[in-house]
Amino acid sequence: MFRRTMAGLATAVLATAALVACSNYDSDSVAEDCVPEHEFATDTDGILKVSTYSLPPYSEVLDRELSVDGTAFTVGGTLTGVDGDILADFAATECLEIEVHSTAAGAVLSTVQAGGADVGAGNWYRTTERAEILDLTEPIYADQVAIISPDGVSDFAQLQDKRVGTVVGYQYVADLRDYFADGLVLYNSPLTMFRALEDGDIDAAVDTVGVGREFTKENDLVVEAAEPFDQVSASLEPGQSAFVVQQGDDDLLAALNATVDRLRESGRLAEILEENGLDPSAAEPGEPRLIDG
Template sequence: MKPRALLAGLALAALAVGTAGCAPAASGGASVPKGCKPADTFSTVAPGTLTVSLYSLPPFVAPTNDGGIEGVDADILESFAAKECLTITPAPVATAAVIPAVQGGRADVAAGAWWRSADRAKVVALTEPVYLDEMAVVSSEGLDELSQLRGKRVGTVDGYLWVKDAKAYLQDGLKVYKSANDMYQDLKVGRITIALDGYGDAPLHAPDRKVKVIKPDPAVAASLRPPQTCYPVSLENAKLLDALNTHISEMKGSGELKKILKKHGLPGSSADTGDAWLVK
């Protein structure tokens, strides 16, 4: 999986050449009950439905065979849509076309654990933080401290916020890969014994290993301040942005967001995002 911070530039390039083939699929969500009264008033790309641009990134979001979506973001957005008397219409596209679909008015919102970044905020509006994309240690022993990695063969994927700091700390003990697939192949055959990855992605690649959120360590800034995710919406749809922000706040306050995260194998602590900030 390519770290989502790297995709802003690709998204702008995709917008320039268009996003052919990104027509929304039929909605797989439940129908809206008669007499439903929406909690807020805002416009959508297509009346009566929330069009969601996405690419497959389990456990965060993925299209289903029946035309719906599943995952953390699916549960959150379906809850929002129900409150607003809307169905969900998935619009699966290539990764680099997800943000341009929102920017170009072909989708209302983007799903897929998108980081709140300064570059992204220039082209789309970003909701308040939803959950954290936490740094994790993948090992056989269940390691969770940076100091435990010294003297071991460690791998990570280029593009993550922790790469520079981790390289300075582990030096020759850290190998940086171009792709997660390459890293996990080396982990499988023993060329490395530990992987550093995002918590959500790791269990899918290494189900036979233990995955632990790394404990905060001043040597690696990303362990102290993990990237925050958001839902990108059009800069021109402030009312939708406000409604989503209200819903996110309510889900955090009720504890529902933590339940959703745990349901999909993520730590409930990821909902404790702290104050909003932007990756630069």
């Protein structure tokens, strides 16, 4: 959901080497007679290393295990959320054990690029910048824009002359600034934005359906999918989420795409989205496209 920058994070790359030495792999969890659906290589035979960060309901790591050299990097635990459920299905059909590498959001992509993980997960948008340095799967789901307010507003036009908040770095900041001008208030994180909304400092917040529902579980704020609005392009064409892999890892990319296609065609992808509090219609993200950034 962020248009996150690709600034190099040296600590991420260095920590990756330490993570490789740690593993929560249990060879007994994959049946001896398991036959994978596709042929591809992973960094460690029998293990799918997934680099991710905490962004519920898309990705969340439960029961984190080993901290690496006192850093925020951990290895182990169970990956949950939409991306976790999809990758669990993928791993089961490909006879793999998932090894979760948890890190900061800004370090996920550089970890995959450096070869420290096979796959990057966590609602990563398909962008031109990422496509230059990584390979992206076909669109998995659409990240639908939402308006969160006390009264359940879904039309951006109803918020004109109101104070509206969003988060620095989101793809729709420029459009919202053009439309709301001085009425737009930027925050460094969804947490601070939703606190401001609860306190009445702003009249509404703009985020995604998933994040909105996550932050309104314990209050009376209402999350509404934004109606299409010409002046906010993301309401017309929401960001498309993808998994990321190293450039040239064509066999792994093809296997991931095949799993997503199968889940979509069977209806299971829509079920996963709904089970995680998202609109099942997001399982139809439209034709592949890249957004700037």
